[in-house]
Amino acid sequence: MKTRNISLPFLTFIPMNLPPLRELAHGLVHLFYPRLCEGCAKPLLAAEDVLCISCDMKMPETGYHNIAGNETEIRFSGRVPFSHATSFAYFTADGLLQHLLHGLKYQDKKEIGGFLGKRFGESLKQADWVSSVDMIIPVPLHKAKLASRGYNQSMLIAESMGKVLGIPANDRVLTRVRDTETQTHKTRIERVNNM
Numbered sequence: 001m002k003t004r005n006i007s008l009p010f011l012t013f014i015p016m017n018l019p020p021l022r023e024l025a026h027g028l029v030h031l032f033y034p035r036l037c038e039g040c041a042k043p044l045l046a047a048e049d050v051l052c053i054s055c056d057m058k059m060p061e062t063g064y065h066n067i068a069g070n071e072t073e074i075r076f077s078g079r080v081p082f083s084h085a086t087s088f089a090y091f092t093a094d095g096l097l098q099h100l101l102h103g104l105k106y107q108d109k110k111e112i113g114g115f116l117g118k119r120f121g122e123s124l125k126q127a128d129w130v131s132s133v134d135m136i137i138p139v140p141l142h143k144a145k146l147a148s149r150g151y152n153q154s155m156l157i158a159e160s161m162g163k164v165l166g167i168p169a170n171d172r173v174l175t176r177v178r179d180t181e182t183q184t185h186k187t188r189i190e191r192v193n194n195m
């Protein structure tokens with residue numbers, strides 16, 4: 001069977017009013033490798049990002065930022081001084097959020113960090129106390145972990161939150177001096193103490 005090289009004529013006939021080549025190439029990549037929803041693996045629409053609308057609506061958000069004395073505040077109470085504490089979403093084993101975080105941490109899917117930060121930022125905007133926040137500080141990674149992963153997933157989330165909220169994110173304020181990230185076998189109290 002004969003194969004024809006169509007790339008040259010295709011490129012030759014691009015009219016000037018079409019999107020730039022880079023965008024066109026981007027579209028072509030998606031034609032052959034469509035972006036898939038991280039929740040249900042169906043192809044995403046152009047306006048969708050990481051999750052399809054249907055999966056996005058299933059995000060188990062807590063809404064804690066609007067609730068004084070919420071579960072997160074109760075858990076941190078007496079451990080560290082704080083004005084407000086909140087958690088974005090409920091985490092359940094094998095749930096949507098665990099799947100997203102696994103992709104972000106272990107499968108190099110950095111776009112999930114941007115997505116989560118944007119979603120969290122948009123929710124947090126509703127809380128009046130957020131306007132008094134000066135800086136977003138992500139949980140630091142130990143430098144050995146940062147070197148092997150190549151990015152701090154918390155910083156990706158923080159930067160994206162910061163863009164939505166108009167608050168700078170800074171990953172140079174806190175340093176992790178002990179490589180304590182892999183301690184999933186420990187209890188929550190042991191993990192906090194170990195840090």
Ligand SMILES: [Zn+2]
Nearest residue numbers: 037040052055
């Ligand atoms: Zn989906």
